[in-house]
Amino acid sequence: MFAPERVAVVGATGREGSVGRSILTNLASFDGDVVAVNPKHDSVLGRTCYDRLTDVPGRVDLAVVVVPPERVADVVADAGEAGVPNVVVVTAGFSEAGAEGAERERELADLAEQYGLTLVGPNCLGVMSTRSGLNATFGPTMARPGSVGFMSQSGAFVTAVLDWAADEGFGFSDVVSLGNKAATDETDFVERLAAVEGTNVVLAYLESVVDGRAFIETTREVTEHTPVVAVKSGRTGAGARAASSHTGALAGSEAAYEAGFAQAGVVRAESVQELFDFARALDGLPVPEHEGVAVVTNAGGPGVMATDAVGDSRLSMVTLGEDTQERLSDSLPANANVHNPVDVIGDTDVARFEGALDAVLADGGVGAAVVVAAPTTVLDYEALAESIVDCQREHGKPVVACLMGGERVDAPEETLEAAGIPNYFDPARAVDSLDALAEYAAVRERDYEAPREFDVDRERARAVLERAADYDSGQLGVEAMELLDAYGIPTPAGGVADSPDDAASIAADLGDDVVMKIVSPDITHKSDIGGVEVGVPQDEVAATYETLLDRARSHDPDATVLGVHVQERVDTEAGVETILGATRDPQFGPLLMFGLGGVFVEVFEDTTFRVAPVSEQEAGEMVDELDAAPLLRGARGRASVDEAALRECLERLGALVADFPAIAELDVNPLLARPADAGGPLALDLRVSVDAENL
Missing domain, CATH: 3.40.50.261 (Succinyl-CoA synthetase domains)
Incomplete structure (x- = not known):
């Protein structure tokens, strides 16, 4: 890709102001051989012109494609047939241009897979290497030689950076404009750029990450020897989807990128100035x-x-x-x-x-x-x-x-x-x-630790999640506490009652008084409608069951009511209320959240995130990062909570949401963090949003 011996420009032309001419002109300083391909011409700018890639004699290492979008797939197929290993599609008019363009882009991805091509783009500026003198772009400036590899999702950003860098004396080894990332993406190039001898730093301008988990795993290995600095656009909440849980409301895409970059070892820059300030320090010191x-x-x-x-x-x-x-x-x-x-x-x-x-x-x-x-x-x-x-x-x-x-x-x-x-x-x-x-x-x-494997009951968990398919809302509440039990997260004793007598029977084994909660997939915030009663004496359980059902029906006559969850009463003063949750990010997948919980979770927003599953070390880091961490460790005379068991709860929930893509959002709020002699952590409430299509 960056050190070819022979380059073909498909769509080469001598027409002034054309992209095909610009690329051919920029390649004039390339040390290797350059050939032109265009069935409309016999020669272009003094070079023999071939009708198709399959007509070019000898080996071509890199094909740069700048033809109308409807012809690109044919050219890529020709590249595959001719044995051209690397293709850069400069042409625009693909997924950025609507449904028809998106279909054309999928065809390119299929062809790249079929022929084993390294395909960059479409809709990109091209590629550049100062090591080989390669300027296969239509940009106005050739990079200065240097020891920084640079990839950008925006071609315009590349042209601006190269123009600025020329004045600043800042040099690059290789440069790639990623474009629409139909077949290769940032994960491929973070590894390739860093592997080049003499490249000391990899810089990235990103607007998205195609596969967050792959990016983390690959970049984690790269950053063991080469620093990676990235600036990411689209950080504001406007890009986050609407969410029904606390976790979803607090997460948004920015939290996923912050967590994913940290786990990958990426140094995050908040501006273009920082991107190059950091590069200078990391390159030379x-x-x-x-x-x-x-x-x-x-x-x-x-x-x-x-x-x-x-x-x-x-x-x-x-x-x-x-x-x-x-x-x-x-x-x-x-x-x-x-x-x-x-x-x-x-x-x-x-x-x-x-x-x-x-x-x-x-x-x-x-x-x-x-x-x-x-x-x-x-x-x-x-x-x-x-x-x-x-x-x-x-x-x-x-x-x-x-x-x-x-x-x-x-x-x-x-x-x-x-x-x-x-x-x-x-x-x-x-x-x-x-x-x-x-x-x-x-x-x-840092030493990377792989997530631990636990003895869990996946089939039991799957059966719980499948119940959500029966409800239009796809919501499960405390009736799904068995989901946590299946993954070894401690929960209070109790169960769901479907009659007053059943409620009294369950309560009889739970102590002097109990907690009772309405069970309905259609009523999200049950406390707001009086759907929760705490400290119900044994002799009032049956009557409270009827009262809770009446309140639910008054609030929403059409709501599905499954009964009442009867649960042992737990002394919340014996611990610290935390929240443990997860949401699913489009790029990074399951995103685990931990923070200060209870009713004020969205007020204080003392939370931290990691892409799941997490190791014991990462779970410990999540606890360390909270402003409220001293509360967990015995501040102001409180007993320290069972931190080892708390970390294990984070690990186990991370495993749960990684195992089941159907879990769209999940809240355990509160997860009561208690000292070991008080029983350790205990999940007191649960809310789950299930995407039945992913079961």
């Missing part, structure tokens, strides 16, 4: 051994700005060692600050600046440093840049620079960036880039 940072500056204000940015990141401002502070005191003026941030004051020269930077980098507690400088008449920026390079090389720790200024920074910046040290005008950008470097260091150091 070593990863820090720890997250302690020192700031060295000649400017108090910008130094404070850098310190604030560290406080907003995963990084921490190091307390410098006594030896370091003594060394700084010996070399700096009396009015300088020898604590972190180190202020060498405004009259500093390069020697003083270099001595301070050397001292902090020698400190064992410093993992990385930020140099912040404002221009003065006594500070030679170019000499300072050379000193920063020398210090970074001597100590082998990452250093980012913030040499502030305009034209006077141009030459020093070239010196820094030639050594792999990025320079930023804004101190916050410098710190954010170090933060990305530290994030990738954590990604590279």
Whole structure:
């Protein structure tokens, strides 16, 4: 794909302003052979022109297709017959253009599978490689050579980036415009781009992910050796579908991407500026051994700005060692600050600046440093840049620079960036880039654990879910608690009663008083209509059964009422109410949610997400990420909950929703997290939305 010996342009033409001419012209600098294919011409721009790919003598490694959309399938079939392994379909007019175009796109995918083709597009800009001089695009700019692989779902974004990068001196190894992703997608190319020798970072602009689970598994392996940085558009709630559960309402597509990228080890950028800021740091610098940072500056204000940015990141401002502070005191003026941030004051020269930077980098507690400088008449920026390079090389720790200024920074910046040290005008950008470097260091150091397998009763769970097919709403409530039992998630004792006498019989085995809940697939929020009674004495159970049914009928005479769930009463004060849920994302599949539960779940929104199934380690991370985690661990004199059992509940629910695609949304709210001596976690309520077509 990126290093062909022979390229064919199908739809080549000499017509001014045409895409076919642009691609052929861009290939003029390609080191290999280029042939033209177009039955309307004998030659194009001095090249012999063939009628079809099957007429081209010899091997063709890459075919670039730019013909009308209705002819593309025939060309791709010809490529398959001619043994062309790689095809780039530049032509638009496919799934982005309506039902007819979508059908044409499916045909391309089928042909690619039939012939084993690597097919990029359709509706893409093309592909490019500075390693081979290949510019098989119709963009106006050839990439500068570099060590960053770049893929983009938007061709327009590629042209804009390459134009900007040419001015910025930013280079690439390979570039691919993904287009509509009919046959190859981001998962294929994250692996291919990273596999190229000399590619240090992979960048991605994404609007969607075709197969979230495959992306996570592949990218997780890639990020063990090569950082992947992605910016994702469409982050707002406008893209999320309507949801009937708490989990669905809180999830949305953004939560799935946030979780999926984290599990894959992707460093997430929130803007184009961050995408390339992070790339500069990851491309040229070593990863820090720890997250302690020192700031060295000649400017108090910008130094404070850098310190604030560290406080907003995963990084921490190091307390410098006594030896370091003594060394700084010996070399700096009396009015300088020898604590972190180190202020060498405004009259500093390069020697003083270099001595301070050397001292902090020698400190064992410093993992990385930020140099912040404002221009003065006594500070030679170019000499300072050379000193920063020398210090970074001597100590082998990452250093980012913030040499502030305009034209006077141009030459020093070239010196820094030639050594792999990025320079930023804004101190916050410098710190954010170090933060990305530290994030990738954590990604590279983590050990992946596969999800555990549990002894579960899948057939029992399937039977419960199949009941939902009998109801128009596809909803199940507490009557489906058996679903949780089948996967080993603890539930209170009880059952569904279909008469007053049956209710009394069930209650007789459950203690002095019980909890009673109306069972109806058509009534979602049962508490709102008085459909739940807590603390019902034994002698009032039968009468309460009738009362609950009357309330349900008054609320909705047409609602299906299956009876009343009678459940042992549990002391909720003995634990912390959490919520455990799941929803199904179109790209990533089952998305597990855990958070602070009860009636205020959507008020506090203290939740965290992972793509299921999850490992024990990932379940532990979900607990750690909650703001309310101290509540679970005994804050304010409370006993600590059984955290191991709580993590296991997360793992088991993750396995359940991964096993059954029919579970569209699920809430266990509350899941009462209790200490081990109080019985451990207990699922008190359940709501499930079932997609019967996926059973």
